[in-house]
Amino acid sequence: MASSNNVTFPNKLLPYLLLAPQLAITLIFFYWPASQAIYQSVLREDPFGLSTQFVGLGNFRRVISDPNYLNSLQVTIVFSVATTLIAMTIALLLAVMADKVIRGKNIYRTLLIWPYAVAPAIAGMLWLFLFNPSMGTLAYLARSAGYNWDPLLNGNQAMVLVVSAAAWKQISYNFLFFVAGLQSIPKSLIEAAAIDGAGENKRFWTIVFPLLAPTTFFLLVVNTVYAFFDTFGIIHAVTGGGPGKATETLVYKVYNDGFVNLILGDSAAQSVILMIIVIALTAIQFRYVERKVHYG
Amino acid sequence: MASVELTNIRKVYGGGVEAVKGINIAIDDGALCVLVGPSGCGKSTLLRMIAGLETITEGVLKIENSVVNDLGPAERDIAMVFQNYALYPHMKVYDNMAYGLRNRGMPKGEIDKRVREAAQTLELGHLLERRPRELSGGQRQRVAMGRAIVRNPKVFLFDEPLSNLDAKLRGQMRVEIKNLQRQLGVTSVYVTHDQLEAMTLADILVVMNGGVVEQIGAPLDIYEKPASTFVASFIGAPPMNLVHVTANSAGLLLKDGTHIGAEGLAIPAEGAQIGFRPEDLEVVAGSQQHIGGLLLDLTVRGVEPVGAESYVYGDIGGDKVVVRVAGRSVVEPGDHLRVIVPKEKLHLFDAKGKRI
Known part of the structure; x- marks a missing residue:
């Protein structure tokens, strides 16, 4: 039975040759740097790079007990939860509204999908220009309205700014998936519910939302991973992790400690911890995507 | 309610x-x-x-x-x-x-x-x-x-x-x-x-x-x-047969020009369609005379036995028709049959398809 799915190659070497490019890329760009990071994480290097010393798990112990690292972990959780929630809620709202539009449907969708094509650093710059206290257009409006807007000094405002920028960029992606999800719900279900006496709100919460669950779950995982790892560019462009360490996420701290402060051992230990988090998140995703809730 | x-x-x-x-x-x-x-x-x-x-x-x-x-x-x-x-x-x-x-x-x-x-x-x-x-x-x-x-x-x-x-x-x-x-x-x-x-x-x-x-x-x-x-x-399966006719002084003309007897049917000048159900046709043996019905010649094109009955497909004067016969049918494609439709089983429609 299994043989029906197996292709038999006449040449023994051919399958390996076909796999080679993919294997090479994975080896060079993942396994090599990853093993370097693991190697580095158990060494201590002097500031001039002249001598290295094996310290075992010392770097990890120090990183985990470092209050700055714990702060960074907290910042990451706040940032990720806020970004994911905002990006998904707004995207769902837009998708539900776009689903009702009949005339010019495609124009709306195209316009709403555009932000996804903007590179993270550029998205960050856009938001920076709008909200920079000294030259930002919207910052000027906020201040003239009497609101003391200064994300360069106020940590909470800085967080609001990076969360907005990161969420804004992700909304398009979520929107696409929600629109597809909504379209896959048969119209007759909604009509049956209408005949069954459910108002628009009730229909959404009792029929549409439960049927979107597979999409929502998928997006939850993707958005969390995005907020954790893919927002470096935005943070770098908008706040640089500041003010103080108010927006320094785990990824940003790896960069800061390793490339700016040149504490290679600590940085490597942090990146190994991050790698473990990625693997855990991916495992959860696959576990659930594999036995994704299948309706109908 | x-x-x-x-x-x-x-x-x-x-x-x-x-x-x-x-x-x-x-x-x-x-x-x-x-x-x-x-x-x-x-x-x-x-x-x-x-x-x-x-x-x-x-x-x-x-x-x-x-x-x-x-x-x-x-x-x-x-x-x-x-x-x-x-x-x-x-x-x-x-x-x-x-x-x-x-x-x-x-x-x-x-x-x-x-x-x-x-x-x-x-x-x-x-x-x-x-x-x-x-x-x-x-x-x-x-x-x-x-x-x-x-x-x-x-x-x-x-x-x-x-x-x-x-x-x-x-x-x-x-x-x-x-x-x-x-x-x-x-x-x-x-x-x-x-x-x-x-x-x-x-x-x-x-x-x-x-x-x-x-x-x-x-x-x-x-x-x-x-x-x-x-x-x-x-309505009806197989559907009602419809045969196009026009009238002239001698009687009725089918689509392909075949002459048939008018049998007292009043056909409007612009032509008409005569309808009859597949079960209302009767096959006539030999040159036996029948009164009070429309006599037609049918060329068999195919036979579909479905068990209790058979459907004989053919054409009459260029129009496709179906005849329902009980049990097995003995006719073969290419056969010519003489069929009769009793007058009370005929339906007459005008050129626009409305019942007369």
Whole structure:
């Protein structure tokens, strides 16, 4: 039975040759740097790079007990939860509204999908220009309205700014998936519910939302991973992790400690911890995507 | 339970397409009205207008003598069975049936009683805890029916409910729907493109074509007296045979110029179509004389034995015809037969296809 799915190659070497490019890329760009990071994480290097010393798990112990690292972990959780929630809620709202539009449907969708094509650093710059206290257009409006807007000094405002920028960029992606999800719900279900006496709100919460669950779950995982790892560019462009360490996420701290402060051992230990988090998140995703809730 | 009355109902879509062109139907309390017609004839649109899922462009729709044009689907007190059943996939069978009752704020005990009663009627008792995806096509169909009957609505609407079932199950469910409808006595509107379903279910049959009603009446009346060639060829399987004729001084001319005796038929100057059912033809042996019938020559093109009877396909003067003969047929393609149609079995239609 299994043989029906197996292709038999006449040449023994051919399958390996076909796999080679993919294997090479994975080896060079993942396994090599990853093993370097693991190697580095158990060494201590002097500031001039002249001598290295094996310290075992010392770097990890120090990183985990470092209050700055714990702060960074907290910042990451706040940032990720806020970004994911905002990006998904707004995207769902837009998708539900776009689903009702009949005339010019495609124009709306195209316009709403555009932000996804903007590179993270550029998205960050856009938001920076709008909200920079000294030259930002919207910052000027906020201040003239009497609101003391200064994300360069106020940590909470800085967080609001990076969360907005990161969420804004992700909304398009979520929107696409929600629109597809909504379209896959048969119209007759909604009509049956209408005949069954459910108002628009009730229909959404009792029929549409439960049927979107597979999409929502998928997006939850993707958005969390995005907020954790893919927002470096935005943070770098908008706040640089500041003010103080108010927006320094785990990824940003790896960069800061390793490339700016040149504490290679600590940085490597942090990146190994991050790698473990990625693997855990991916495992959860696959576990659930594999036995994704299948309706109908 | 209520009467349903449609007066001059029209539907024009945004693009200017007129799907339903002024329809008048009156359905008595407790009757089962079947809308039948080819796809695109507007029957589904009409049903959806009765349900409140489509707006009514013009005309008046009354349920139980009150105008419901501007009421939403929920307020019309109707229940609908959809072609794909439209069961809520994330709810158990029980919740599927209870959903409409819960939305109307019925007390729990009453909901439970009604759902269990309906489940018993439809023999769904053992399936209440299952989800729709765990059910067979026929069982889903029953749940859809159950969802309609627990509500105890004024009107049932059926939108091709049997078209997703296999032929055997379809026949079985057809009988069940008919019995259930009789037993509950709920006024029903049933849409189908299947003429057999239409004939067997209907108290009133409405044949539609191109957004208009071709004929309304009792199924057998329509079968025996079709108002147009469209109805004649739509109702009945195999359909009624239609042969084009024109009159001249000597008698009648068929499409290919063959002469036949007029037999006292009054054919209008612009020509006509003579119709006769496949079962109303009789094969004539030899040159034996028959009086009071139309004698025709038939060339056999093919034979389809279906068991209890056989269909002989052929042509008469350039028009295709079918003859239904009992048992096995002994004729072969290429044979020439002489057939006679008794005069009282002839239907005459004018050049535009209207009954004369």
